[in-house]
Amino acid sequence: MDEIFDRVKALIVDHLDVEQEKVTMEASFKDDLEADSLDVVELIMELEDEFDMEIADEEAEKLSTVGDAVDYINSVQ
């Protein structure tokens, strides 16, 4: 779980250009990390590559916080 969080966090810091401390499990992509909807789509694409998985559009739409993404990746890995 922690390992997944760290990898997700690194991706977010890099992609959204935000400070490490802001990336918590509770952080919302749009509200706390200032991602626009296209940023979120791109981030999901990068998560798919990083974890070598496919996230269906219906699932992707439900991922609004960092924790949602970590939990989802954890549940399918």
Place this chain on the structure above:
Amino acid sequence: MILQGKNALVTGASRGIGRAIAIELARQGANVAVNYAGSEARAEAVVQEIEQMGLKSFKVQADVANESDVKEMVKAVTSKFGSLDILVNNAGVTKDNLLMRMKEAEFDQVINTNLKGVFVCTKAVTRQMMKQKSGKIINVASVVGVTGNPGQANYAAAKAGVIGLTKTTAKELASRNIYVNAVAPGFISTDMTDQLTEEQRAGMLAMIPLAKLGTPQEVANVVRFLASDDASYITGQTIHIDGGMVM
């Protein structure tokens, strides 16, 4: 050679305007994947013509409105070429009939290939282009999408839809350095226009200030420009190639 090192996919490239576009992009140095629906032999001829210029090319059969076909096609292009820089959405069909006589299937088929096909192909390449942070998408619309045309309710609606889709996609993807434009050919000499009656032909010529038909090459010339970095401040536009028919 303004497209040296670029990799392109042209849909409906076995004949007509699509064929001219595929060959013109290659002439400017691009490797070109030749999509076709049914005319395999003609697609192969286009591939050979491009290979003779010393560039990479291959043919790929796919129904542009079928998402899984298209995903496979895009995967084939990126695995063979390594990237995908230019998408030309050209594939199109006509099923002309007066509105009162037009069957639902005739309407659906034209909307599917000519409009939904553009959506499906655009969506499929966007992932790759977003990763590259660059891309050029050129949609082949038509002047009838702007003016309407008796007997072409389905075709005109689809082409008007393509223009709206072009503008929306341009706005959504501009921040990722992806350019989306359309060309709107008027009366171009192809198999499609050969089906018109003499009377229809004469009627259309009377509306064209340049008083002649266009050629597929004249459309390809504009697509080549839009696919190049020469068009680096142009997105969301529809360029008419119609001899002045619609102003």
